[in-house]
Each structure stands twice: as structure tokens, then as C-alpha cells.
Amino acid sequence: MRESIKEPARELPVTDTCDVLVAGGGIAGVSAALAAARNGADVLLLEREFGLGGLATLGLIAIFLPLCDGRGNQVCGGICEELFRLSIVHGAEEGYPVPRAWLENSPLEERVKQRFLAQFNPVYFALEMEGLLRREGVRILYGTQAAAVQVEGNRITHVFVENKSGRSAIRARMYVDCTGDADLAARAGVETALFGDKNGLASWYYYISGKKKVRLSMFGLADVRPREADSGQKGTNESADIVSGFRFSGVDGPELSEAVQQAHELMLLDMGKHVREDKEFAPVAMSSIPLVRMSRRICGASTLTVRDDHREMPDSIGMTGDWCKRGPVYEIPFGCLYNPGIVNLLAAGRIISTDDTVWNVTRVIPPCAVTGEAAGTAAAIASDVTKVDIDGLQAQLARHKVLIHIQG
Ligand SMILES: Cc1cc2nc3c(=O)[nH]c(=O)nc-3n(C[C@H](O)[C@H](O)[C@H](O)COP(=O)(O)OP(=O)(O)OC[C@H]3O[C@@H](n4cnc5c(N)ncnc54)[C@H](O)[C@@H]3O)c2cc1C
Known part of the structure; x- marks a missing residue:
């Protein structure tokens, strides 16, 4: 018990x-x-x-x-x-x-x-x-x-x-x-x-690049299982990559905390990839609350x-x-x-x-x-x-x- x-x-x-x-x-x-x-x-x-x-x-x-x-x-x-x-x-x-x-x-x-x-x-x-x-x-x-x-x-x-x-x-x-x-x-x-399908990891952040422009990185953009997608906007295609197999409900305290930490870890790796391609890449802000869809x-x-x-x-x-x-x-x-x-x-x-x-x-x-x-x-x-x-x-x-x- x-x-x-x-x-x-x-x-x-x-x-x-x-x-x-x-x-x-x-x-x-x-x-x-x-x-x-x-x-x-x-x-x-x-x-x-x-x-x-x-x-x-x-x-x-x-x-x-x-x-x-x-x-x-x-x-x-x-x-x-x-x-x-x-x-x-x-x-x-x-x-x-x-x-x-x-x-x-x-x-x-x-x-x-x-x-x-x-x-x-x-x-x-x-x-x-x-x-x-x-x-x-x-x-x-x-x-x-x-x-x-x-x-x-x-x-x-x-x-x-x-x-x-x-x-x-x-x-x-x-x-x-x-x-x-x-x-x-x-x-x-x-x-x-x-x-039913829980939530996948996501962690959006802003970065500044060589052009000194602040941009949004929608890291963990797509999550919901593919269905006919025609948003009329670039970048929100549902077939985009899901960043990890970890899924969480959003209403279990320790699990939510773990989800955020795993998303942070992946976000850091993602930033590392950018830095290798662009020496002037620097993150400037990250989401400060858990990204939970449903x-x-x-x-x-x-x-x-x-x-x-x-x-x-x-x-x-x-x-x-x-x-x-x-x-x-x-x-x-x-x-x-x-x-x-x-x-x-x-x-x-x-x-x-x-x-x-x-x-x-x-x-x-x-x-x-x-x-x-x-x-x-x-x-x-x-x-x-x-x-x-x-x-x-x-x-x-x-x-x-x-x-x-x-x-x-
Ligand atoms: C990764 C991701 C990408 C998305 N992309 C888009 C997009 O491109 N465009 C779009 O329109 N939507 C998008 N959404 C969905 C959209 O952002 C949110 O679903 C919507 O903004 C939810 O609004 P809400 O007010 O219902 O809830 P929330 O924004 O979750 O607000 C709830 C508020 O309540 C507070 N709160 C929670 N519990 C308590 C409590 N017990 N006591 C006091 N305060 C509490 C929280 O701090 C929060 O401020 C996305 C969501 C995610 C996770």
C-alpha cells in the first residue's frame, strides 16, 4: 500500500x-x-x-x-x-x-x-x-x-x-x-x-542567427497522428517529425516534470546542430511552461x-x-x-x-x-x-x- x-x-x-x-x-x-x-x-x-x-x-x-x-x-x-x-x-x-x-x-x-x-x-x-x-x-x-x-x-x-x-x-x-x-x-x-494518444515532447524557443534576426524554432512542431492536412500555411504539416517516443498525459506531476526535462535535453541537442551549421547561432528565450496539447x-x-x-x-x-x-x-x-x-x-x-x-x-x-x-x-x-x-x-x-x- x-x-x-x-x-x-x-x-x-x-x-x-x-x-x-x-x-x-x-x-x-x-x-x-x-x-x-x-x-x-x-x-x-x-x-x-x-x-x-x-x-x-x-x-x-x-x-x-x-x-x-x-x-x-x-x-x-x-x-x-x-x-x-x-x-x-x-x-x-x-x-x-x-x-x-x-x-x-x-x-x-x-x-x-x-x-x-x-x-x-x-x-x-x-x-x-x-x-x-x-x-x-x-x-x-x-x-x-x-x-x-x-x-x-x-x-x-x-x-x-x-x-x-x-x-x-x-x-x-x-x-x-x-x-x-x-x-x-x-x-x-x-x-x-x-x-487517448497523450502528448509528444515539444519545446519551442527563439534564437538569433548570423543575420541578427530573432527567429522562432518550433521544435517538436507536429504531434497529432497524420490526417488530411491542408492548413494553408507552411510548416504546420502534420507529417513533420515527432521528436521522441516519450508520451505524457499532462496531468501527472512527476511525469510532466520528466517530459519537460527530456524536451529540454532534446532542445539542447537541436541547438547544438544549429551551432555546427551557423557559428553565430544563439538561443535567446525558451518556453517557460510545459507545452501540452491535449x-x-x-x-x-x-x-x-x-x-x-x-x-x-x-x-x-x-x-x-x-x-x-x-x-x-x-x-x-x-x-x-x-x-x-x-x-x-x-x-x-x-x-x-x-x-x-x-x-x-x-x-x-x-x-x-x-x-x-x-x-x-x-x-x-x-x-x-x-x-x-x-x-x-x-x-x-x-x-x-x-x-x-x-x-x-
Ligand atoms: C507544441 C504546441 C504547438 C501549438 N501550436 C499552435 C499554433 O501554432 N497556433 C495556435 O493557435 N495554437 C497552437 N497550439 C495550441 C494553443 O497554443 C493552446 O492550446 C491554447 O493557447 C490554449 O489556451 P488555454 O487558455 O485553453 O490554455 P493554456 O494556454 O494552457 O492556459 C492555461 C493557463 O492556466 C494556468 N494554470 C494552469 N493550471 C492552473 C491552476 N491550477 N491555477 C491557476 N492557474 C493555472 C497556466 O499557467 C496557463 O497560463 C499549440 C500547442 C502546443 C502545445
Whole structure:
């Protein structure tokens, strides 16, 4: 039997209260917090690191994948488009420059030629998002891990947090899980599922070369098993090399730590190869959080599957295209954002309820922003996810320029 110890019960201070507590400040969490604040809620955003953007910025995943369907139609609007524009407000990186056809409202024949995507500078993007949230009244609490929850009946009453001050509790009316790993949901006893194929190693970094230009090395670019790939962008071909046979779930502490160390080791070897070819090569920054694609998700009231391509969803809260294939469009049902077992908890980002195939579609930046905005809006206007007025939610999202249904 595994050795165990009973932690003594103790009195904890309730250090904060709010209407909406968002756990995790990645793209989903930023979008959720912004939407909830714009809908009148007092919002507290918890982030265990000391910057916003999660994988997109601290992980150096600096490519804002397409907001379009690959056939010239925009499918992601609202906060997603706002964040897209913010990400390149200081200019786009040369890997994927500004998609002028989209930003200048060019005709369809121009828009089909390039997908609505860009490569951004993650430092600017993280700082701009922080400024935006502060201006909009979102309270950000950095260095704070949501460690556990207290559940009474079908509601979370408190989230227990750990930070430099020690352990305390925070009380909210509604909670939004944007941790990327469904930490709140799992701790609350909500049914969750792990990605069947686990994760391969990846470790993106920036380097400077002889030309004194800083470039992004997408080391461990492709992972998901090959399927028909046509991203309309160079470099993201799914058949690219997988860097190691080591696979990890993303929710096992020691295994995750080992994965990061193995990725670092391989990254160092990769850098060694570059140095042999280019004496002026020097790495300048590496991802500072683990690069995890799909770990744990909620099992929601609805589950999006690959058969839902172009299917009308009456409770759609927004759409996404498929980043690696032109054509597919998914309307995302509100039911993918909650499990009725806990009525004051919503999920957003790479943890919404999907099958393993569509998960690879919904985990990327645009759908994370779309589901974040919907979850934050719902959390601000409702107190029970099973009783949300869907027409009212859709109308509110539409007012904020969210694209909800496929046109035509
Ligand atoms: C190798 C790789 C390549 C990718 N390539 C692309 C790409 O080119 N383009 C693209 O659009 N997408 C890409 N993605 C996917 C995309 O970057 C992420 O899936 C997306 O940004 C996830 O956003 P999120 O907000 O759901 O989660 P995350 O970005 O994971 O954010 C979760 C946040 O929550 C915080 N957190 C976690 N647990 C807790 C806790 N318990 N308490 C408090 N805070 C917590 C984390 O620190 C983090 O900031 C890639 C992903 C990987 C791994």
C-alpha cells in the first residue's frame, strides 16, 4: 500500500470574493475574464505564472491560427478577433505576416488565397493583454494556483488557492475553469476524460542567427497522428517529425516534470546542430511552461464530434474552422462548456467537451478565445449553467460581434 498521511484540518481565511472567478490566464481565461467584466461582473483572474497568455505567450506558441474556414469566410469574431488584432498591434512577425486581405476587407477571391492568421510577438501580446484587462477592471492575481475546491450539493462554494501568502480560500458566485487541464472540474468531481494518444515532447524557443534576426524554432512542431492536412500555411504539416517516443498525459506531476526535462535535453541537442551549421547561432528565450496539447477535458452536457462539421447547433455560442484543413466549420454548443453535475462551473479553452479528433481543432487559439468569451458572458449573466437563457446568451454574444451560426 502507498504510504499516506492525513493533513490536519485548519481554519483558512477567505481572502477574496467576486462574482466570477476565472482560473487560468491563458487565451481562454483572458477572453472569459474580459467578457465577464464587460457584462458587469466583478472578476478575479487567477494565474499561477506571472504573465498572461498561457501557451500562446509563455509557451512561445506565437502563431494565431486561422479565424476563417479556409474558403474565404470568417468564422471567429468577437473577442477572438479583438485579441487577434491586439496580438499584431506592434506588427506581425515575418513567419506569417499581417493577413491584409482580411484586415482590409478585400473580396472573397483575395481572402481565399491566404488564411486569416498571423505570427505575433509573444512579449508584446502578453503585455498588451495585461494592460487591456487592467483597463477593463479585471483583477489579476498572479503566482496563484487554484489547488482545490469546496463543493456543497451541486455548487462550488470556494476555491482553495496557494501563493506566496500561503493557503487561503476565495468565494465566487460562478467559476470558469480555464486551466488547460480541467483542474477545477476534476477537483470538483466533474466527470473528465484524458486524451487517448497523450502528448509528444515539444519545446519551442527563439534564437538569433548570423543575420541578427530573432527567429522562432518550433521544435517538436507536429504531434497529432497524420490526417488530411491542408492548413494553408507552411510548416504546420502534420507529417513533420515527432521528436521522441516519450508520451505524457499532462496531468501527472512527476511525469510532466520528466517530459519537460527530456524536451529540454532534446532542445539542447537541436541547438547544438544549429551551432555546427551557423557559428553565430544563439538561443535567446525558451518556453517557460510545459507545452501540452491535449491533457484532460470535461465530459459535458454535449460533446462535439467530427460528425458535427457544418451541423447547425441550436445552442451554438460561436464557431471555429479547422486550422489544418480548409472547409470544415463547427458550431460549438453551449453544452460543451459545462457538466450539469456542478451548476456554477463553466469550462473554456482546450478543455471543452469534444471527441479526441475534434479536440485537435478546438484546442488552438481562436476557439479557445471563442469558448472563453461565451463562458465569461454566461458566468456574468447566469447563476446556474443548466438554466441559462440560450437566446439571451446568443443575443448578448452577437451584440459583441461573435459569429454564432454558419451563414448561407
Ligand atoms: C507544441 C504546441 C504547438 C501549438 N501550436 C499552435 C499554433 O501554432 N497556433 C495556435 O493557435 N495554437 C497552437 N497550439 C495550441 C494553443 O497554443 C493552446 O492550446 C491554447 O493557447 C490554449 O489556451 P488555454 O487558455 O485553453 O490554455 P493554456 O494556454 O494552457 O492556459 C492555461 C493557463 O492556466 C494556468 N494554470 C494552469 N493550471 C492552473 C491552476 N491550477 N491555477 C491557476 N492557474 C493555472 C497556466 O499557467 C496557463 O497560463 C499549440 C500547442 C502546443 C502545445
